[in-house]
Amino acid sequence: MQTTINYPKLRFGSKYVDIFPYWISLLFLGVLFGLVGVFFVLRDGLQVTGLSNKVPWGLWISIDLSSISLGGSAFVFGVIVYLLRLKRFEVIGKLAVLLGFLGYSTAGMVLLFDLGQPFRFWHPIVFWQPHSLLWEVTMCVVLYLTVLVAELIPVIVEHPFFDGHELHEKYPIIKKTAAFAKTLTHWLHKAGPILAVVGLTLSLLHQASLGATYSVLFGRGVWFNQSAPVQFVFSAMSGGIALLFFMGTLVFRVMRPGMVSDDTLYDVARIAGGITLLLTYLRLWDWAVTNYYSFDRNISLQTEALNAVAPYSLAFWLGQALLPAIAGSVLLSAKSVKNFRYLMAFSVIPIFAAILTRWNYNFAGLIATSTYDPYTPIIRVSSYTPTWVEFAVASLVISYWLLMFSFAARYLPFQSKHSEH
């Protein structure tokens, strides 16, 4: 079945204009700007950033963590589609795979520039250090990105180009490649359940380890935060699935009406809402437990840092407790709300809460450190301002994400011809 796609159009006076070329040009400008930044980073090293020995991790790591968290829907829907075999989520599961791939490839890209020695990026794969959380995260991300590629290939091969195109006759190599891709898809489709299990394992491992990455930082304010690993997993699920609902509504309900039923989209919203509420509940207990244990002088210093600038500041209460509680309740009752505009608006909140969590841990959490002097340790708050080069590279990876998503949303059919049987 050939999919008909409604492209979003803007009305100027009496004319409807397809904004796609302008949007893509804008994103290409973002990529170009980013490449200028990349040039400076590779030529001059990290001295072009605003990072320092006091604040060694900054904007890029925050983007890296955020984009990994927003790819969190892929493993959930891998399980839903391939293990629970809920057929009605099959199509939206493909979008989840795409979002997962984009999230992880963006993260890999920005991490590359964040390394002092970018061309040694392969060292963790060769020089194993299994005690290190970052090693585990790196290995999981590399392996999971492979899984995501394997899951994404069948989604791309659905494109009619692989069935036949004038280029196939002109260049036999393209024809052969297309035929190979189709064979590969057949096998990858059979391997779906295995990929889902592997993806789930890898995702739970590294999403949790990303939280634990901060829990072992004894010198920093964030370390005494006991449920960080669990919080990271749940916040990736909540933010990732909220993003899936938002993008799913755009790609399916707006652009490909009738392809995914409204009820299915409501269910996605309800999953996102439920996990968001669960996460908020968990966060409250985490806050309570952390403060309960703050009787020790040094721990109470750390807790003071947490309350001042790090995860338990006002940003925590507003962005990670109050607003997500409201948004989670609205999304959970999607079937009663039945208004996609409201639901989309509220689904933005868990997405930003997931980003805010990473922001909180990585910026606020690391900026506050307690000094090492023996008698009168204090909380020292360092400062960090990203430079234009950091924003340029940020613009590169964000433009890459949007560019790939825009092309996929416009050109991928998202419907298997074999899904009927």
Place this chain on the structure above:
Amino acid sequence: MSELEKEQPVSKETSAASRRDFIKLAGALAGAAGVTKLFMGNSTTARAYSGGEDGTGHKWGMLIDINLCIGCQYCTFSCEAINNLADDMRYCVVTTETTQSGEEFFLSRPCMHCDEAPCVHVCPVGATYKRSDGIVAMDYDRCIGCRYCQVACPYDARVFNWREPIALSPQSPDFGYQEVPNRPRGVVEKCTFCSHRIDAGLERALVPGVDPQATPACVVACPTTARIFGDMNDPASPISVALSQAETTLRLREELSTEPRVIYIPPDAHSDNRFQGS
């Protein structure tokens, strides 16, 4: 794992033989795990636990008497000269701190060379490792510059090499000349306890902590002998003697269980405090 840990890689032959035995034992089911351990045996584990921990080898440590420190920063400057560092790349820093009663004292801080070093635990590639003699060392060819060790260090002891190495340290020639190779841009650097001096000195049968050529530059440069260096496994070494005479000692941020190898004598522990307070 335990087999590999116990083993001291004396020569390539013995370690290769044990590896073969290990694989034989592991069997087909543990194949994947066996490969993992083989990797570990080749890199981190062998380097990290290759002996000395049982008390037979050297265990280097440093004692800093806060009462003797006059804040002259000679330790910092000689360290800069020997390692060819710019002023903003100091491995060893001296700061002015206060006691609970508000009296000021100087706190000089090299790398603590922790026994449970957070930096060693977090490094994703094993570029930083614990030598058998207790020194936390860096493999600058392996470091990828992710700076996780910097974030993890509770003592701010690590510096990232943001720029290309400089030609000559501002502290040269006053405090000495460069003794170690430059590190490339984009790796994390740290205090080495002047391991190059220790290693070369032991080869020439010198005693680190006693002979200046085999002793860390900061210890040699200290005009008040506030810093004492030596083998903590040797009861006759200067540091062991000083530690046995010390009434109280202090280690920084002991509550974090990092087990630092740098020990301080807290301020005002002596009645004859020659340089500080009253």
